[in-house]
Amino acid sequence: MRYRPFGASGMTVSAITLRLSDQSRLRANEWRALIFTAIENGINSFQIDGVSPALLQGAAEAFASIERHLLFLTWQVRDEAEQLTRDVVDTMTASAFDELGLDYLDLVLLNDPLGPELTPSASTALRALHERRVVRGLGVASRGEVHPSLLNSGLVTALSSPFNLSSGWAERNRVRAAIVKDLAVIGEDFWPQALRDTNSKPAFQKPSLWRRRNDPLADVGGYEFLTGTQGWSAEDICLGYALTEPSLSTVRITADTKAEVERLAAVVERDLPNGVCAQIEMARFSAQERERADGRH
Ligand code: C2E
Ligand code: C2E
Numbered sequence: 001m002r003y004r005p006f007g008a009s010g011m012t013v014s015a016i017t018l019r020l021s022d023q024s025r026l027r028a029n030e031w032r033a034l035i036f037t038a039i040e041n042g043i044n045s046f047q048i049d050g051v052s053p054a055l056l057q058g059a060a061e062a063f064a065s066i067e068r069h070l071l072f073l074t075w076q077v078r079d080e081a082e083q084l085t086r087d088v089v090d091t092m093t094a095s096a097f098d099e100l101g102l103d104y105l106d107l108v109l110l111n112d113p114l115g116p117e118l119t120p121s122a123s124t125a126l127r128a129l130h131e132r133r134v135v136r137g138l139g140v141a142s143r144g145e146v147h148p149s150l151l152n153s154g155l156v157t158a159l160s161s162p163f164n165l166s167s168g169w170a171e172r173n174r175v176r177a178a179i180v181k182d183l184a185v186i187g188e189d190f191w192p193q194a195l196r197d198t199n200s201k202p203a204f205q206k207p208s209l210w211r212r213r214n215d216p217l218a219d220v221g222g223y224e225f226l227t228g229t230q231g232w233s234a235e236d237i238c239l240g241y242a243l244t245e246p247s248l249s250t251v252r253i254t255a256d257t258k259a260e261v262e263r264l265a266a267v268v269e270r271d272l273p274n275g276v277c278a279q280i281e282m283a284r285f286s287a288q289e290r291e292r293a294d295g296r297h
Contacts, residue, residue: 001042007184013045022050024256033056049076074107082111086121112142116149163187190242202219
């Protein structure tokens with residue numbers, strides 16, 4: 001495993017973060033075993049994105065066996081931002097502190113309120129938790145531009161954003177701009193749906209015959225290398241790529257079997273083959289040119 005600083009928090013987190021969600025319908029002992037496997041593979045960062053009793057019980061048991069300061073634990077609040085009230089914050093703290101048996105959270109992750117501020121009651125409650133150091137940092141999960149007033153409010157310490165092979169300029173700039181503001185960045189969606197579909201059908205069509213003759217994309221390849229690289233699955237390549245982005249503190253993965261956790265953790269130790277890096281650059285260049293051409297016409 002490799003470790004990276006988490007923004008200005010002073011904490012060091014594993015290059016991948018395991019997301020624990022209700023969608024994985026595991027029993028408590030299975031959750032515990034999954035988290036142990038992650039820890040054995042060097043993962044110290046977990047995102048709790050579910051509230052099922054089995055998840056909370058299994059996670060509580062696993063976390064209790066490790067010294068707390070070695071773990072980086074994030075709680076994801078799924079409620080829509082306008083419904084984020086003091087009650088929602090109280091429910092979160094009750095689950096995190098009573099059911100998970102924690103005395104503090106490293107990060108609370110909220111959905112982007114898509115405006116300059118959180119509701120006043122949530123904001124007051126979160127500030128109070130932050131002052132008592134029971135919530136060490138606050139992150140915003142967004143797929144767009146977070147309002148600058150919110151970023152400058154002194155509350156927000158991290159950004160969670162999609163980042164993958166098919167990310168365009170806007171996403172890349174957003175991630176890099178966050179670093180300038182001393183925010184930690186969590187990369188999500190390293191293997192986006194569009195690239196998953198390349199297994200069954202090409203998501204990015206090869207340039208067709210009716211394109212202009214001087215089309216810069218005419219002979220640039222697509223993403224076929226995702227399925228044609230020996231020893232690397234498409235998912236591994238996509239994760240390997242996200243891990244090359246230095247602005248990301250950690251890349252979030254979702255996995256519900258031990259084998260998956262082990263396989264993804266092993267990717268962190270491997271360097272992408274040089275040939276693949278070149279093909280990624282070509283495919284990205286071609287996508288960028290397409291973006292630009294679409295903008296012109
Ligand atoms: P919402 O759940 O109220 O989320 C509002 C905004 O918060 C989202 O706007 C997005 O910018 C941010 N956000 C929420 N969750 C996440 C997350 O896990 N990661 C990141 N990076 N950002 C997040 P957006 O993307 O325009 O979505 C608008 C609405 O569309 C969402 O409102 C939700 O109702 C729905 N939606 C979008 N993506 C998904 C999804 O993957 N699953 C589900 N169930 N609903 C989705
Ligand atoms: P899910 O709703 O089952 O979605 C699984 C994956 O499908 C998402 O992974 C995302 O890659 C894709 N997806 C689903 N709906 C949308 C959509 O409306 N827009 C886009 N761009 N992609 C979509 P992801 O992003 O890692 O999210 C994982 C899970 O987190 C989602 O599972 C959902 O339970 C939750 N989630 C993510 N974003 C949002 C959001 O904006 N609002 C809410 N309420 N939940 C979200």
